[in-house]
Amino acid sequence: MHFADRLLQAVETKKSPLCLGLDPHWALLPEFLKEDAAPQEAIVKFLCPIIEATAAHICAVKPQLAFFEVFGSAGFAAFEEVCRFAKEKDLLVIVDGKRNDIGSTAEAYAEAYLRADLPYDALTVTPYLGQDGIMPFVEKCARNDKGIFILVKTSNPSAGEFQDLPVGDELLHEHVARKVALWGEELVGKEGFSAVGAVVGATYPEDLKLLRQDMPQQIFLLPGFGAQGATAGDLKNAFYANGSGAIVNSARDILFAWRKEQKDEKDFVSCAVEACKKIQVELWEEIFET
Amino acid sequence: MHFADRLLQAVETKKSPLCLGLDPHWALLPEFLKEDAAPQEAIVKFLCPIIEATAAHICAVKPQLAFFEVFGSAGFAAFEEVCRFAKEKDLLVIVDGKRNDIGSTAEAYAEAYLRADLPYDALTVTPYLGQDGIMPFVEKCARNDKGIFILVKTSNPSAGEFQDLPVGDELLHEHVARKVALWGEELVGKEGFSAVGAVVGATYPEDLKLLRQDMPQQIFLLPGFGAQGATAGDLKNAFYANGSGAIVNSARDILFAWRKEQKDEKDFVSCAVEACKKIQVELWEEIFET
Numbered sequence: 001m002h003f004a005d006r007l008l009q010a011v012e013t014k015k016s017p018l019c020l021g022l023d024p025h026w027a028l029l030p031e032f033l034k035e036d037a038a039p040q041e042a043i044v045k046f047l048c049p050i051i052e053a054t055a056a057h058i059c060a061v062k063p064q065l066a067f068f069e070v071f072g073s074a075g076f077a078a079f080e081e082v083c084r085f086a087k088e089k090d091l092l093v094i095v096d097g098k099r100n101d102i103g104s105t106a107e108a109y110a111e112a113y114l115r116a117d118l119p120y121d122a123l124t125v126t127p128y129l130g131q132d133g134i135m136p137f138v139e140k141c142a143r144n145d146k147g148i149f150i151l152v153k154t155s156n157p158s159a160g161e162f163q164d165l166p167v168g169d170e171l172l173h174e175h176v177a178r179k180v181a182l183w184g185e186e187l188v189g190k191e192g193f194s195a196v197g198a199v200v201g202a203t204y205p206e207d208l209k210l211l212r213q214d215m216p217q218q219i220f221l222l223p224g225f226g227a228q229g230a231t232a233g234d235l236k237n238a239f240y241a242n243g244s245g246a247i248v249n250s251a252r253d254i255l256f257a258w259r260k261e262q263k264d265e266k267d268f269v270s271c272a273v274e275a276c277k278k279i280q281v282e283l284w285e286e287i288f289e290t
Numbered sequence: 291m292h293f294a295d296r297l298l299q300a301v302e303t304k305k306s307p308l309c310l311g312l313d314p315h316w317a318l319l320p321e322f323l324k325e326d327a328a329p330q331e332a333i334v335k336f337l338c339p340i341i342e343a344t345a346a347h348i349c350a351v352k353p354q355l356a357f358f359e360v361f362g363s364a365g366f367a368a369f370e371e372v373c374r375f376a377k378e379k380d381l382l383v384i385v386d387g388k389r390n391d392i393g394s395t396a397e398a399y400a401e402a403y404l405r406a407d408l409p410y411d412a413l414t415v416t417p418y419l420g421q422d423g424i425m426p427f428v429e430k431c432a433r434n435d436k437g438i439f440i441l442v443k444t445s446n447p448s449a450g451e452f453q454d455l456p457v458g459d460e461l462l463h464e465h466v467a468r469k470v471a472l473w474g475e476e477l478v479g480k481e482g483f484s485a486v487g488a489v490v491g492a493t494y495p496e497d498l499k500l501l502r503q504d505m506p507q508q509i510f511l512l513p514g515f516g517a518q519g520a521t522a523g524d525l526k527n528a529f530y531a532n533g534s535g536a537i538v539n540s541a542r543d544i545l546f547a548w549r550k551e552q553k554d555e556k557d558f559v560s561c562a563v564e565a566c567k568k569i570q571v572e573l574w575e576e577i578f579e580t
Contacts, residue, residue: 025394064391066402069403070399070402102444103446105313106356108315109356112356126416126418128441130453154419156392159422161421162462165458165465
């Protein structure tokens with residue numbers, strides 16, 4: 001089944017456009033999990049119970065590769081284990097690797113994360129190298145019913161440093177957006193969305209409106225909600241009236257909810273579930289408010 | 291010792307600005323190494339003898355992470371082993387990962403590849419996210435005497451699709467170049483070069499001349515030589531008259547030299563050494579020709 005159709009079906013079934021970001025910052029993990037455990041074990045023991053307990057309330061998980069790579073090959077093995085676990089819980093897995101390269105190297109990255117037998121459904125990709133750095137991923141998506149999300153406008157404060165530079169009568173990120181729309185044209189599923197999606201920071205609500213027009217067939221992956229400052233209302237421009245078209249990432253507010261709530265660290269799972277449910281309801285109500 | 295000083299010292303000592311690209315394309319590896327061996331073992335058995343035999347003729351190695359990641363955590367373990375081996379042979383290790391992210395995620399990538407105790411000296415980084423995505427790497431370089439190479443103008447045919455877009459009275463990659471010069475200003479070593487270098491495709495010799503002016507303190511990492519079409523003469527604009535200022539990457543022409551020479555695959559090491567020596571002499575003569 002086509003990646004975009006699978007993702008949108010998950011959103012509808014779960015009544016949740018919420019994607020759980022798996023960012024296991026080592027410094028923020030509960031101390032009791034870190035005692036007497038190798039880092040990779042602590043990460044698995046932290047993430048898997050949260051995934052299991054929140055699976056009914058999220059459409060996907062988005063593991064952030066950097067937090068696994070920091071522990072080298074052992075960390076990478078933990079990443080693989082966590083992803084397999086998420087797939088067993090029937091969740092889509094969007095690998096946040098922001099990979100990019102050209103020719104046979106891009107093919108190797110595509111093979112590494114979009115091969116048919118791997119427990120990953122999609123990968124985030126950076127556009128700076130142009131079409132040569134994108135097409136090997138697009139071809140792999142077409143063959144294996146996988147997806148990519150190309151960085152268009154990121155959520156960080158300095159996103160505009162290059163992305164908002166004026167290029168002719170538009171901004172660089174709008175130019176990239178139109179290319180993304182083009183690159184995804186051949187990969188549209190039954191629901192009208194492409195397997196080639198876009199990363200668009202929720203922190204720039206005005207841009208969301210314009211980018212929705214530039215990329216009508218792209219599913220938007222929206223980072224920046226919550227901890228980075230964007231509210232549920234800010235995201236609305238990314239969604240169509242029927243509630244489709246985007247998913248919202250949240251990591252820290254859920255994973256480390258016990259810290260915010262000043263609860264015992266041993267309650268990290270129940271705190272994560274409560275935070276997750278709250279965000280799910282908030283998003284769902286906001287999207288269908290009108 | 292400062293990264294740029296270490297790298298330039300290696301170039302001078304070895305009389306070689308040649309960096310050996312470690313791109314172990316699985317399909318191109320000798321068949322006899324692949325029989326009865328797990329992929330990660332075959333990769334180690336292929337790369338380590340080549341590294342050992344060419345070490346006197348190269349200043350650094352540049353492992354391309356994609357070709358290791360394609361075998362997951364086992365491939366990542368092979369990457370670690372190969373890098374440790376290269377360090378034992380007193381080579382600098384430049385990890386070609388083209389990583390990029392923001393805030394704490396960029397910090398995690400910086401920690402993953404630029405931590406003091408790891409067998410890596412530098413990492414390639416993508417600029418699309420702006421300063422937020424660069425500073426965590428720069429800080430780690432300053433603390434641990436490591437380096438980064440930021441993608442400015444890549445060597446691929448579609449490099450210009452975004453990188454050559456006109457931005458005001460300059461092109462995007464020139465704008466990026468000036469930022470790179472700025473980001474690297476505080477990290478200049480004794481020889482006058484920054485630990486923040488730049489990736490500039492050897493396939494665009496005219497750009498090299500302009501970029502040398504825009505980034506006077508950057509060491510250029512030049513991909514695209516040989517298999518991608520650039521000649522030794524094309525690279526000259528990247529070097530200063532005293533022969534410093536750049537290193538040249540070559541992977542396929544050395545690693546898979548026995549294929550080009552139509553020799554027995556069991557002679558892959560001796561063919562690699564011959565190809566490596568030939569390129570070293572060619573580069574050295576061209577740089578000091580005038």
